Amino acid sequence: MPCIAQGRRKVLALFLVAILSSVGLMVLGPVAPAYATAGTDDYPSDLKSAAQDSKTDPWGFYNRECTSFVAWRLNNDNGVPFKNQASTGIYGNATTWKDRATAEGIAVDNTPTVGAVAWYSFGHVAWVESVSSDGKSVTVEDYNYDYDGKYATHTQNTSYITKFLHFGGEGGGASGGGGSGGGSTSTPQIFALKRTTDPNGVRQVYAGTNTAVTEGWWIPGGDGVHLHEVIRIDQHNIVGFDKVNLPGGTQAVYAATSDGVWESWWKPDGTSGQSKIISGLSGVKGVIAYNDTESGQFVHHLYILAGNGPYEAWWKDGGDGIHLSLLTSITGGVTFTMSIGPDGAMQLYVAVPTWVYEVWWHPGLNDIHVGTVINIAQGDIRSLSKGDNLSDGGQLLYTGTSTTAWQSYWNTETGISNGTIATSQVNLVQVKKTVTSGTHQLYVATGDHVQEHWWNSTGSGGGELIRIPQNNIGAIDKVNDGATQDLYTGAGNWVWETWWGGGYSPSSTAIFSVAH
Numbered sequence: 001m002p003c004i005a006q007g008r009r010k011v012l013a014l015f016l017v018a019i020l021s022s023v024g025l026m027v028l029g030p031v032a033p034a035y036a037t038a039g040t041d042d043y044p045s046d047l048k049s050a051a052q053d054s055k056t057d058p059w060g061f062y063n064r065e066c067t068s069f070v071a072w073r074l075n076n077d078n079g080v081p082f083k084n085q086a087s088t089g090i091y092g093n094a095t096t097w098k099d100r101a102t103a104e105g106i107a108v109d110n111t112p113t114v115g116a117v118a119w120y121s122f123g124h125v126a127w128v129e130s131v132s133s134d135g136k137s138v139t140v141e142d143y144n145y146d147y148d149g150k151y152a153t154h155t156q157n158t159s160y161i162t163k164f165l166h167f168g169g170e171g172g173g174a175s176g177g178g179g180s181g182g183g184s185t186s187t188p189q190i191f192a193l194k195r196t197t198d199p200n201g202v203r204q205v206y207a208g209t210n211t212a213v214t215e216g217w218w219i220p221g222g223d224g225v226h227l228h229e230v231i232r233i234d235q236h237n238i239v240g241f242d243k244v245n246l247p248g249g250t251q252a253v254y255a256a257t258s259d260g261v262w263e264s265w266w267k268p269d270g271t272s273g274q275s276k277i278i279s280g281l282s283g284v285k286g287v288i289a290y291n292d293t294e295s296g297q298f299v300h301h302l303y304i305l306a307g308n309g310p311y312e313a314w315w316k317d318g319g320d321g322i323h324l325s326l327l328t329s330i331t332g333g334v335t336f337t338m339s340i341g342p343d344g345a346m347q348l349y350v351a352v353p354t355w356v357y358e359v360w361w362h363p364g365l366n367d368i369h370v371g372t373v374i375n376i377a378q379g380d381i382r383s384l385s386k387g388d389n390l391s392d393g394g395q396l397l398y399t400g401t402s403t404t405a406w407q408s409y410w411n412t413e414t415g416i417s418n419g420t421i422a423t424s425q426v427n428l429v430q431v432k433k434t435v436t437s438g439t440h441q442l443y444v445a446t447g448d449h450v451q452e453h454w455w456n457s458t459g460s461g462g463g464e465l466i467r468i469p470q471n472n473i474g475a476i477d478k479v480n481d482g483a484t485q486d487l488y489t490g491a492g493n494w495v496w497e498t499w500w501g502g503g504y505s506p507s508s509t510a511i512f513s514v515a516h
Contacts, residue, residue, distance in 0.1 A: 041151035043069055043143065052149035060084030064149035066125050066142050067094055070117055073127040073141070078115045078169030079470045081494060081510040087218075087225035095123040098163050105214065105227040105515040107166040112138045112158050115170035121162040128164070129153065168493045168513060169470075188212075188514050190490030192240055193475040199249050203481075205488055205511070206243050206253065207495050210236045212516040213255050213264075216495060225512045231255050231264045231274060232516055240286030247298055254302060256287035261304060261313070277322060283307020288338045292363075303348060305336045310348050310359060328359055328370050339386040342393050342412075349373065349397060351381045356399055356408075374399055374408050374418050385433040387440070398442060400431040405444050405453075421453055427471075434478050436485060443478055443487065447471040450489055450498075466498045466508045 041048070047055060047063040055063040059071035060083050067084075074082040084091050088103040098119050102108050112118075118126040118140050126142035139155045146152070168187040192208035204217045212232040218225045230253045231238075240256040252265040260279035266272035281304065288303040294316075302313040309330040315322045327348070336350045341360065348359040356373040380402045387396030394411035398421070405422040422428075427447040434441045439456040449467040454460060468491040475490040480501075487498040487506075494513045500506040 043072055043151060047072075048151075052144075058083075060090070064143055066144045067091070067097075069141070069143035069151070070125045070127050073115075074117070074167055074169070077127075078167065079492070080167050080169045080513070082167055087216075087223075087227065087512060093123065094119070094125045097125055097165065101165045101167075104512075105229065106513070107515045108163050109166070110158075110164065111135075112161070112164050113166065113170045117165040117167065118161045119163045119165055125165075126154070131158075166515075188493040188516055189472065189474055190493060190495065190514065191474040193477040193488050193490045193495065194241070194243055195477045195479045195486065195488050196243050196245070198251060199245055204243075205477075205495055205497075206230070206241065207490055207514050208238060208241045208255070208475075209493070209514060209516065210238050212514065213238065213241045213253055214512075214514040214516075215253075216512040227512055229514075229516065231262055233257060233262070239284055242287055242289040244289045244291060246291065246300075252289070254287050254289050256284050256304060258282070258284050260284065261287050261302060278302070278304065278313055278324060281306045281311070285333055286336060288336070290338060303336070303338055305333045305350065307331065307333070309333065310336060310350055327361075327368055330357055330359075330370075334381060335384055337384045337386050341395065342389045347386070349384050349386060351384055351399065353379045353381055356381065356384065356397070373397055373416060374406060376401055376404075376406065378403070382428070383430045385431045385442075387433040388435050396433065398431045398433050400428050400444070402428050404428070405431050405442065407442075422451065429473055430476055432476055432478050434480070436480055441478070443476060445473050445476045445489070447473050449473075450476055450487060465500075465506050466496060468496075 047057055050063055052064040053062045057063055057068045059075065061068040061071055071082055074080045086100055086104045089100060091097055091100050098108060112128055112131045112135060114128055114131060116128045118128055126140035128138050129141050130139045136158055137155055138158055139153060141153050143149065143151055170187060188209040188211065190207045190209055194206045196204045198204060202217050202219055204215055207214050213230045215228040215230050216225045237258045238255055239258060241253055243253045245251055249268040250265055252263060255262045259281050260276055263277045264274045283306055285305040290301045292299055297316055300315050304311045304313065310327045311324055312327055313322050313324045330350050332352045333350050334353060336348055339347045341347050345360045345362050350357045350359060354377060355375050358371045358373050359368065361368045378401050381399055383400035385398045389395055392411060394409055397408040399406040403425050404420055406418055407421050408416055408418050410416040421442055422444045425444065425446050428444060429447060430445045432443040439454050442453045444451045444453065448469065448471040450465045451462060452465055453462040465487055466489055470492060472492040473489055477488045479486050483502040484499055485501045489496040494510050496508055497511045498506050498508040
């Protein structure tokens with residue numbers, strides 16, 4: 001029945017697969033879902049026809065074992081890039097899957113959903129094919145249930161199964177009993193990403209969903225990615241977040257909800273705290289954190305886009321509390337970004353569906369100005385990215401609609417000129433502008449791929465960096481680490497890293513998934 005011990009030779013082989021995967025020699029790309037037919041053994045023919053345990057499958061397990069079949073289902077049917085490798089170790093035999101999933105932040109509970117992994121404490125895993133309308137019974141598919149290396153299906157009482165592991169991509173496949181199949185649990189969708197580095201050089205990617213902000217962190221050359229759920233809001237109303245490093249090694253994440261902002265902070269000595277520091281707003285769309293000093297004293301700033309316009313909140317440690325004020329009235333904002341102008345002016349760019357407004361002021365002068373940058377009659381502006389200030393005093397702003405990436409340029413002597421960088425896009429999600437060694441780069445993310453557009457004084461070009469057949473890209477971020485360039489893509493509940501540079505072509509791999 002269970003697939004437990006595989007012998008010393010097999011454990012060593014799995015360990016080697018994990019090592020090869022960790023150094024990028026075994027990269028699994030996303031697989032488009034191809035949902036199974038109940039009672040059909042569509043396990044890959046080359047694995048099925050070979051003698052049991054004679055081959056290692058593409059996911060790092062031995063063929064015709066329960067673990068191999070479930071890995072196949074997760075990749076092929078759920079569209080989850082699962083393999084026998086995790087930031088905390090390998091999944092290995094079925095016996096250890098629950099503990100490994102828990103350590104990885106994968107949801108583990110007693111609720112069956114179509115596409116979940118059924119885990120049995122005696123050392124077996126199966127894939128949930130259907131769930132009865134009352135949730136009291138499930139039909140599962142597996143291999144090697146009777147130690148014969150063969151495919152089978154079983155209808156069992158839900159209580160017979162010890163736990164259900166939710167790796168994502170659930171809710172598809174067949175449903176039983178004429179009901180919904182119990183597949184109502186939705187996969188978390190990442191809609192915001194930020195890559196940072198802490199004061200000690202630890203690299204961090206923060207992924208935001210409407211329920212949680214999760215940190216994936218790693219030390220270059222270390223033991224892989226570690227997960228930390230920074231904040232979880234059960235009201236499912238997170239709309240944005242930002243992360244900053246503070247004095248003394250303190251770090252903070254600010255999570256915006258529809259009516260305010262939560263602060264989560266932690267220090268090197270292990271102390272931490274979390275509280276809602278701003279409330280009473282409505283229609284909030286995002287938050288941006290910015291810090292500076294005033295007369296030698298550190299000052300915290302938050303910029304919050306609410307339904308009636310952008311707000312500024314500021315405070316000093318040990319001061320008289322948080323000061324909150326509406327900078328200007330702009331109703332119907334959908335997104336915003338912040339920058340500092342060539343003359344030191346603070347700049348907020350606020351987009352409504354058809355216009356982008358610039359709000360700027362000089363610190364200490366209380367001279368708030370408002371102007372317009374671009375009008376797009378299409379009426380579906382959804383992303384903004386401000387480029388670095390140019391050597392001629394010029395400025396660049398990039399605006400994304402569902403189909404087009406626009407560039408706006410201006411300087412102190414000319415008016416604003418607008419043009420397009422990318423057109424005929426399908427479901428453009430985000431634009432992100434960077435500059436590397438004098439080369440301008442604009443990253444345009446749509447639902448299923450991310451394209452780079454680059455230009456410099458000698459030429460221009462571009463190319464596709466990553467494609468996600470599941471068409472569920474929700475956010476990107478781009479950074480440079482020395483000679484290496486890194487693109488981070490949030491797709492469904494997975495974060496992908498694409499890196500290139502130093503003579504290497506782009507290579508992509510999934511580095512972690514979020515549980516909520």
